[in-house]
Each structure stands twice: as structure tokens, then as C-alpha cells.
Amino acid sequence: MRKPIIAGNWKMHKTRDEALQFVYSVNMKVPSKEYVESVVCAQSPVLRDLVKRQGDNLRIGAQNMHYLDSGAYTGEISAPLLEDVGVSYVIIGHSERRAYYNETDAAINKKLHQAFRYGITPILCVGESLETREAGETDAFVKKQVVADLKGLGSEQVKELVIAYEPIWAIGTGKTATAEMANDTIKAIRNVVRDLYDEETADTMRIQYGGSVKPANVDELLSMSDIDGALVGGASLDPDSFLVLVNAAVKK
Numbered sequence: 435m436r437k438p439i440i441a442g443n444w445k446m447h448k449t450r451d452e453a454l455q456f457v458y459s460v461n462m463k464v465p466s467k468e469y470v471e472s473v474v475c476a477q478s479p480v481l482r483d484l485v486k487r488q489g490d491n492l493r494i495g496a497q498n499m500h501y502l503d504s505g506a507y508t509g510e511i512s513a514p515l516l517e518d519v520g521v522s523y524v525i526i527g528h529s530e531r532r533a534y535y536n537e538t539d540a541a542i543n544k545k546l547h548q549a550f551r552y553g554i555t556p557i558l559c560v561g562e563s564l565e566t567r568e569a570g571e572t573d574a575f576v577k578k579q580v581v582a583d584l585k586g587l588g589s590e591q592v593k594e595l596v597i598a599y600e601p602i603w604a605i606g607t608g609k610t611a612t613a614e615m616a617n618d619t620i621k622a623i624r625n626v627v628r629d630l631y632d633e634e635t636a637d638t639m640r641i642q643y644g645g646s647v648k649p650a651n652v653d654e655l656l657s658m659s660d661i662d663g664a665l666v667g668g669a670s671l672d673p674d675s676f677l678v679l680v681n682a683a684v685k686k
């Protein structure tokens with residue numbers, strides 16, 4: 435049985451007060467970590483404050499990280515600092531970072547290795563554009579990303595890793611992939627991992643769906659065989675909506 439994981443990706447939203455207020459209001463209400471992992475990924479300057487106030491059942495994540503320990507990389511965030519601050523997760527390779535900051539699969543692969551070096555669980559994002567989907571090339575495209583991104587990782591690491599399948603055309607657009615469509619692509623990703631590693635690794639690794647997940651569609655998405663949770667943008671910003679999502683995962 436894979437434990438579901440719901441992660442909020444707050445992107446560039448929330449002031450320090452707003453972020454703290456969110457954590458105070460959900461802390462006592464998130465379901466037990468025995469049933470679901472509940473995570474929020476916030477902007478870097480507020481991570482320390484949030485980690486200090488996270489309750490037993492909520493964990494804090496970062497949204498990006500550099501693959502080197504230190505150096506002349508203005509504006510970047512290092513894994514040693516994230517470890518120091520106490521974050522549990524880091525989103526790696528989000529499509530917005532791939533598109534706006536030219537993150538390549540080679541860099542993403544180095545970031546995954548770096549996250550494991552520092553004991554931070556990476557949430558690796560993969561997903562295709564509308565053009566790729568319409569050309570019928572989704573599975574091949576996503577396979578290429580997964581193969582390149584996981585290069586050199588051991589099966590024990592891959593079992594820990596979380597993959598978020600996020601079709602780019604479904605992010606922030608209100609368009610959700612149908613539950614079947616999401617499940618089919620996620621199964622395809624699991625097959626890639628099965629081919630690269632083994633049955634046990636593929637069956638253990640959790641794969642989330644992301645892209646316009648909200649209270650109205652979360653039950654259907656989570657009812658699918660291979661969808662182990664969600665990476666959620668907009669609908670994770672409001673505490674009540676976030677709580678609906680994490681509670682939906684308990685039923686899985």
C-alpha cells in the first residue's frame with residue numbers, strides 16, 4: 435500500500451503573516467501522517483518560520499534548490515541551507531522552472547542526487563505540453579524526462595522519491611486531465627520505472643497528479659489505481675480547500 439501524499443505548491447504567493455496564519459489554522463486539523471502525508475511548499479524566506487511551527491502531521495517543502503553546495507550563484511538556494519532549516523521536501527523540475535529558468539533534465543538530475551545527499555525528499559515534476567499531447571507523444575516525452583532525470587539514482591532512492599505528473603496544459607488553466615488520462619500516463623511512468631529498476635521499486639514509488647486539482651475533482655482523481663496523491667497550486671492556498679484535499683486522500 436502506497437501512502438498518499440498531498441503537497442501544496444504555493445509558488446510565489448503569501449506573505450510571512452499569511453503563510454504562518456495558514457499553518458496555524460491547519461496544523462491541528464490535518465489528518466494523521468499515518469494515513470496521508472500533508473506538505474506545503476513555500477517561498478524560501480519563510481521556510482524556517484514554518485518548519486518551527488509545523489505540527490506533527492504537516493511538513494514543509496521548498497520549491498527549488500541548486501545542485502551545488504555553495505558558490506557564486508546569486509539568488510540560488512543550497513541544499514545544505516535547506517537541510518539546516520529543516521525542510522522535508524523540495525520540488526524539483528517544475529514546468530515553470532523548466533520553462534522560465536531553462537532548467538534542463540541534466541540539471542534536474544544533479545538536483546535529485548543533491549537532495550538525496552542532504553536527506554531531503556524530492557518531488558520530481560514531469561509533464562507534456564498541449565502540443566505534445568495532441569501529437570500523441572505524451573508517453574514517449576514523459577519517458578524521456580523520467581529516464582534522464584533519474585539517471586544514476588539507486589532503487590532505494592527511487593522508492594523514496596515522489597514524482598508529480600503535471601501536464602503543462604492543465605496547470606493554472608482550470609483544465610484538468612480526465613482521471614483516466616492522468617492514470618494512464620501515470621501508469622506509463624510506473625512502467626518506465628519498472629523497466630529501469632524492478633517491480634518492487636515501481637510499486638513502491640508514489641506518483642502524484644498535478645494540474646487544476648481542487649475539492650471538486652480530487653475524489654475522482656484519487657480513486658484511480660495509480661494516482662497516489664496530488665501536487666496542488668491554486669487550491670492549496672486556502673486552508674479550508676487544502677483540508678478538503680488532504681482529507682480526500684485519507685479515504686484512498
Ligand SMILES: O=C(CO)COP(=O)(O)O
Binds near residue numbers: 644666
Ligand atoms: O503547478 C501546479 C502544482 O505544482 C498546479 O497548479 P494549479 O493547481 O494551480 O493548476
